[in-house]
Amino acid sequence: MNGVQIIDRDGRMLVSSETIAAGAGVQHKNVLELVENSRADFEDFGPIAFETRMGVPLPQGGFARSTRIAMLNEEQATLLMTYQRNTEQVRGFKKALVRAFFEMRKAQAASSAPVALTRRDLALAVIAAEDEADRQRERAERAESVEKAIISSEGLSVREFHKHYFADTSEREFNQVLYTSGLLINQRGKGEPRRDGSFRDGGQHRHPGHAGKRFFYLDAGIAGNGHRFAQTRVRPGEPEIALVRYLAGRGLSATRAIADTAALGTNIHRSTREVYA
Incomplete structure (x- = not known):
């Protein structure tokens, strides 16, 4: 030089x-x-x-x-x-x-300076782009079918929700988070006394708490024997997905079942792991 x-x-x-x-x-x-x-x-x-x-x-x-x-x-x-x-x-x-x-x-x-692409390079780039578009379309179709399945259901019971999304967490730990977060009411042992000296659970035990009403609802009715029943269920659709995100944010470890069932959130085409990150 x-x-x-x-x-x-x-x-x-x-x-x-x-x-x-x-x-x-x-x-x-x-x-x-x-x-x-x-x-x-x-x-x-x-x-x-x-x-x-x-x-x-x-x-x-x-x-x-x-x-x-x-x-x-x-x-x-x-x-x-x-x-x-x-x-x-x-x-x-x-x-x-x-x-x-x-x-x-x-x-x-x-x-x-950018390297000039050959015709072969351009063809490969087009093929790669088409393959990615097909994968995105398949993910969108799977997400749409999941959305319809969730919304059309009556909602999972609390136990079903736990087994489906947080099976790696013990039921006791899972319930404790629901109670301490105010999502469910904890009236265990606060009801009427039994003959053996123990106490029944309160009448509102495991009903949705004030903070949990956006995620849960009370499915009440009359059974075939004429007795009334009330079961807490997860609201289907977006509240179900939001609940998974909420609990994951509080340290609970979501299981692989999410990848098969949940693909909603703010952007239905995003991967499940990203949704719950």
């Missing part, structure tokens, strides 16, 4: 004060003094990077004196050359320096 060494350091073009001193035919220490004395002028074009180079090994042992070097960008190097006495050697080096920076910029541009 015209004998002038330009260094490409992470995309930044730099030249050392040693290279400039050698090209201009002046002592390196004089170049460093000029840089230091006019440092404010040079730093108008960016901070100056200084490096220290270890001296060469000496025959008697040890090393020669280390050398301090300034690494200058194109603007700083150009400014430095304007401070040099305009001798014939300096004029020749100015042109070589300008040409070296120009060639380095051209080389950088060539290395970052």
Whole structure:
């Protein structure tokens, strides 16, 4: 590159004060003094990077004196050359320096230019895009069928919901989260006394709490024997999906069953793992 060494350091073009001193035919220490004395002028074009180079090994042992070097960008190097006495050697080096920076910029541009695609590359890209579109369409169709199945149901019971979505969590731990979160009312042992001295559960035990009414509803009716019954069920559709996300956010580990059943949320085409992340 015209004998002038330009260094490409992470995309930044730099030249050392040693290279400039050698090209201009002046002592390196004089170049460093000029840089230091006019440092404010040079730093108008960016901070100056200084490096220290270890001296060469000496025959008697040890090393020669280390050398301090300034690494200058194109603007700083150009400014430095304007401070040099305009001798014939300096004029020749100015042109070589300008040409070296120009060639380095051209080389950088060539290395970052996009590679022209062949017809085969384009064909493969089209095939890959079509395959991805087919996968997206299949996922959307599966998600739509899941949505219809969930919405058309009467809703899972609390136990069914636990087994389907959080089977890896014990039922006791699962219920405890529902109680402490206020999703279900906990009236265990708070009802009427039994003959053996124990207490029945309260009449509203496991009914939806105030915080849980957006997720649960009370399925009440009369059984064939004429007795009334009430069972808490998960509201089908989006509330069911939102409940899974809510509980997962409180530390419960969702099972693989989610991937087979739930694909709703804010974007039905997103993967289940992303929905519940």
